[in-house]
């Protein structure tokens with residue numbers, strides 16, 4: 001399996017050394033060869049210091065991770081959420097806090113006490129993909145983080161984009177949402193391609209949430225799913241399903257796209273997803289076979305919480321990210337041995 005991956009938020013300067021120990025002692029022996037680190041604004045950007053979070057990673061910090069990755073033959077891919085996820089609950093992310101003109105929905109005020117559902121259907125803010133200034137800023141930091149990580153791929157997130165093509169946006173109003181989404185994917189992909197880098201994204205906006213029953217988070221209710229036929233075929237799809245082992249990898253592979261199946265915190269689901277990926281690779285045509293890239297666990301708690309859980313006292317619940325981690329990579333190792 002070409003990709004045996006792990007995705008987690010980037011460590012902070014404080015837990016950087018613990019994380020490197022985890023890379024050496026846990027990721028490497030399990031043969032994990034791909035590590036996605038969500039950076040967002042946790043980096044001291046030189047091109048845009050105004051976008052750096054407080055206590056963010058320095059270049060020297062990142063180089064420590066790069067050295068550990070090289071030593072363990074792990075491909076390192078940085079992630080910055082583009083398009084969607086520009087806010088979380090009641091908090092605006094750095095990009096829109098500093099550049100409010102890029103906001104797709106400036107009329108939606110951030111609530112003091114965030115609740116879902118709400119009258120604005122606010123899940124997370126998006127930037128306007130047609131704002132003439134947004135890509136200059138965003139691509140500066142994308143290039144800078146890829147240079148720092150010495151990476152030949154970049155993960156742009158692009159999941160759970162609820163605000164897109166809003167009627168009240170003077171640029172996007174009335175436009176086809178699938179075309180807007182695909183247009184943004186292509187713009188980012190083309191930019192990365194100039195430096196030989198590959199774009200990775202989450203797959204949910206490319207799945208039809210109503211017809212499949214997958215719902216509005218892990219698939220799209222907002223008419224973006226037709227973009228699956230409009231995006232360049234070299235974009236790598238990270239296809240996350242956390243509660244059932246949905247077989248959507250087949251759909252992406254049939255569309256000509258490379259796909260990685262992503263579990264989170266249910267060991268039984270993750271083990272089935274590993275088995276499915278092996279089966280897909282064994283039973284596919286020679287055209288589709290190379291598109292089934294592999295599996296990648298995704299962790300949504302901060303590094304410290306994950307490491308505390310991983311190294312801490314066992315808890316009673318079965319469904320935890322660290323138990324899933326152990327079960328999933330154990331299954332991969334066993335299947336490897338038996339073939």
Ligand SMILES: [Zn+2]
Pocket residue numbers: 104127128129130131165166169170171172173
């Ligand atoms: Zn817009």
